Amino acid sequence: MAKKNASRDRERWQVPVGGKGFALKDRDPGDKPFSSGDKEADKRRVAELSTEIDALQDIFWAERRLGLLVLLQGTDTAGKDGTIRAVFKETSPLGVRTQGWKAPTELERSHDYLWRIHAMMPAAGEFMIHNRSHYEDVLVPVVNGWIDGKTTRQRYRQINDFERMLSENGTVIMKFMLHISKDKQRERLQERVDDPTKHWKFSLDDLEVRKQWPDYQRAYQDLLRATSTEWAPWTVVPADSKTHRNLMIATLVRDRLQSLKLRYPPDDPRLKGLVVQ
Template sequence: MHSCPKHIKHLVVKPGGKVKLDRIDPREVDFLGKEDKARAQLAEDIVEIDRLQDRLYAEGKRSLLVVLQGTDTAGKDGTIRGVFNQTGPLGVSVTAFKKPSEDELARDYLWRVHHAAPRRGTIGIFNRSHYEDVLIARVRKFAPKEAIEARYDQINAFEKLLVDNGTIILKFMLHISKKEQAERLQERLDDKTKHWKFNAGDLEDRLLWGEFQKAYELALGRCSTEHAPWHIVPADRKWARNCIVAAVVRDTLENMDPHYPKVPWKASDFEIP
């Protein structure tokens, strides 16, 4: 397991622990210090993530999977832009999991997820993920209750398989308040350039806020493991959300310590004609 930066270690969900999201303030980010200094640290972390990702890509032996989950408007897209936009595109893949296709529904629910797992040498980012199958599937009753119950252990086993084969996994639950979600949904209605982001179905899910929160609490508690920990990220403040994710990603890459591969020759052996 990676070592989370000291000032945000409390965000990691302990394996087997119970989670109460209503006891976690989505705006409480005093542990980050002053905003201007946190933003400066974010800028440094972004540069270092790019440098470490280049080494990871060159090494070509391991991979990093970043899972982003959260209610609608929690900032999954914004986190990807804010943390990974400066990272070399060759070594980063982003998969946005939407409603399963007919072909995907004809297979087991993890099939499309395993297919999208990052190649060695790359960072893979999941915008939503296999956790939809114990979140929306649970709330909307898209599968029998006993099938949903079995999925927590199946997901843990699936993630252990990835880890055992060289993939480090980081999971972030972007935790926003119902009030903040309302403001962000209203922004999408007020700004014509954001109309494409608005989905009337989000309003239906909002009516089920309490049920979704309970589903998240179950998933966080039952699927935070030593090999694939969950981090609950206070996400009402976008800058703080990005600072936290970037700090954990950088710390994890530093712990992985990828190296450029050695070559069986010296530069002096060659002369460019």
């Protein structure tokens, strides 16, 4: 019975297709639905899961049937870099690539906003982790009023079409929104200010963006509602606890990979009994 409730609680974090009834404010960034209640045990579990994910990547790579896109969104300090480090630390760089997205270059801006994104999609056999993504194009311009509601809705539709095409052609898409509280962000930004080895992570612009907190939360809620689809659902990850964040994402990635019925390619019958001279 306890397990059943836990399972229901876990599912709550997936944004329903169509977004009906979903409100970001009803999701507590301090929640820990995947935790055992023992932090050290949770940390060990993350390490075990990252080893399992590496083993699954081996088969994924050998099979070369599908690609995996793991997309991480979240405000500054939400923990995107830390997640990648924890969840994929055991995975061979042969099979996993990371792509971080910044403001577009002049060349990128001379194309549609999905142009640079499409170029960096995983090949068959690859895991591709996107640190930020095309969802920035329905966040920054929306919050700053550079595009109107009509264009925003057009982009939601374009993104859904794009991801559907990718999915139909063999890309498995997992989208995670790392959800932290405004207080937790203050704490983490202050750490960056106070610690000289973290200064490189900090920019005064981050404080300007922080002032727009409610606008970003609203833009996040709108995009989560509009772009959680059967082929590319969103999961909101309560991320005030780093350990819980890692545990939740590692568990969901491992589970998804297990569901894909990965198999090494069939044996070549000529190999049976072959002795290499």
